[in-house]
Amino acid sequence: MRSSLPKLAFFFCPTFIFGDAKRKVGTRTGDVTKRNESQLAVFLCIISKQSPMKYRKFGNNEQLSAIGLGCMSMSHAYGTPNDEESIATLNLALDLGINFWDTADVYGSGKNEELISKVLVPNRSKVFIATKFGFTANADNTGMTFNGSPAYMRKAIENSLKRLKIDTIDLYYAHRIDPNVPVEEMVGAMAELVKEGKVRYIGLSEASVTSIRKAHTVHPISAVQSEYSLLTRDVEKDVLPVCKELGITFVPFSPLARGLMTNTLNLATLPDTDFRKKLPRYQQAHQENNQQLASAFAQLAIAWVLAQGDNIIPIPGTKKRKNLADNAGSIDVQLQPRHLQEIEELLAKYPNVGDRYDEASRKMVDKSNA
Numbered sequence: 001m002r003s004s005l006p007k008l009a010f011f012f013c014p015t016f017i018f019g020d021a022k023r024k025v026g027t028r029t030g031d032v033t034k035r036n037e038s039q040l041a042v043f044l045c046i047i048s049k050q051s052p053m054k055y056r057k058f059g060n061n062e063q064l065s066a067i068g069l070g071c072m073s074m075s076h077a078y079g080t081p082n083d084e085e086s087i088a089t090l091n092l093a094l095d096l097g098i099n100f101w102d103t104a105d106v107y108g109s110g111k112n113e114e115l116i117s118k119v120l121v122p123n124r125s126k127v128f129i130a131t132k133f134g135f136t137a138n139a140d141n142t143g144m145t146f147n148g149s150p151a152y153m154r155k156a157i158e159n160s161l162k163r164l165k166i167d168t169i170d171l172y173y174a175h176r177i178d179p180n181v182p183v184e185e186m187v188g189a190m191a192e193l194v195k196e197g198k199v200r201y202i203g204l205s206e207a208s209v210t211s212i213r214k215a216h217t218v219h220p221i222s223a224v225q226s227e228y229s230l231l232t233r234d235v236e237k238d239v240l241p242v243c244k245e246l247g248i249t250f251v252p253f254s255p256l257a258r259g260l261m262t263n264t265l266n267l268a269t270l271p272d273t274d275f276r277k278k279l280p281r282y283q284q285a286h287q288e289n290n291q292q293l294a295s296a297f298a299q300l301a302i303a304w305v306l307a308q309g310d311n312i313i314p315i316p317g318t319k320k321r322k323n324l325a326d327n328a329g330s331i332d333v334q335l336q337p338r339h340l341q342e343i344e345e346l347l348a349k350y351p352n353v354g355d356r357y358d359e360a361s362r363k364m365v366d367k368s369n370a
């Protein structure tokens with residue numbers, strides 16, 4: 001994947017976007033002329049992380065960091081867990097003002113919530129914590145089952161509260177829409193949790209506009225979380241406009257296309273257990289195409305998502321301090337209309353991106369629009 005400089009890298013050339021910043025770097029380093037343009041761009045990423053975090057409005061006047069922290073990979077799906085580094089990453093998130101943390105009960109079958117609680121509990125007032133219910137890993141390790149029934153949800157929330165060691169979850173999502181449970185019934189049960197003070201806000205994940213609209217008539221939906229990145233744009237058709245119309249914050253998951261958009265992902269070295277091994281997009285057939293689109297700099301991919309609307313708060317995932325600091329810097333990357341236009345042209349030139357999900361994962365996505 002790293003044999004040549006990807007086309008999107010050029011959007012980060014200092015003369016392209018960072019004309020003024022280039023001069024600033026020059027005065028700080030003195031040896032700036034020895035670097036080639038892409039190295040310079042990396043350096044710019046490093047200095048931009050020092051800016052204070054920016055915040056976006058959520059729900060009832062909450063201020064959430066414009067970039068959240070996806071905690072899944074600390075315990076689940078990608079690579080090998082490293083709890084010590086993950087704890088350090090969570091502490092760095094506090095230092096950087098990243099106050100919107102995302103987990104789910106299924107990540108590491110509860111281990112992710114337990115891990116987060118170690119930093120969350122002593123810093124409870126500084127963190128807006130989101131978790132999700134509904135998935136359980138099958139006992140024989142063959143995949144996942146989803147259950148969105150009120151009875152299951154009741155048990156799931158008690159377990160999440162116990163693992164997180166808190167009394168109230170700030171944002172509680174249904175991880176998927178259960179085709180066997182009317183969405184109004186599920187959200188009605190979630191609304192009971194709000195009344196009881198166990199949950200402050202309600203969210204849906206990978207929901208269709210039909211489900212979002214139905215749910216919103218039962219109780220305000222404050223967040224919709226779905227995959228959204230330079231490579232996954234399905235939500236632009238109807239979900240993003242509906243979120244805007246109803247005053248819902250849209251939370252893009254996998255804004256880096258599960259690492260693909262960073263141009264650091266080496267598919268050949270992923271362990272067999274890595275979730276991405278099963279997904280079409282990460283296979284050989286799409287490698288050449290996607291190599292041209294990998295942005296080389298995570299900041300560009302995140303900045304692009306941020307530029308799509310001020311009701312959007314992406315949650316790039318990482319278990320490493322270095323990557324977290326890098327991602328935090330994307331709030332300073334201002335993409336002008338002409339850059340967005342050129343990105344569109346580049347995406348149109350390389351359409352062989354590949355499906356984001358395999359058959360098993362696709363089955364779990366809400367199809368109630370159909």
Ligand SMILES: NC(=O)c1ccc[n+]([C@@H]2O[C@H](COP(=O)([O-])OP(=O)(O)OC[C@H]3O[C@@H](n4cnc5c(N)ncnc54)[C@H](OP(=O)(O)O)[C@@H]3O)[C@@H](O)[C@H]2O)c1
Pocket residue numbers: 069070071072073074078079102103175205206225226252253254255256257258259260262264298299315316317318319320322323324326327
């Ligand atoms: N609702 C849902 O169904 C759903 C599904 C998937 C994810 N999510 C949530 O969304 C969050 C983010 O999505 P994601 O983790 O799937 O994908 P992502 O944010 O698109 O990418 C994460 C991957 O990129 C790497 N990475 C992050 N920052 C980097 C940087 N600056 N440079 C190089 N590599 C970098 C991470 O590696 P390291 O970990 O080694 O840093 C990890 O492998 C998750 O953590 C989870 O909370 C929700």
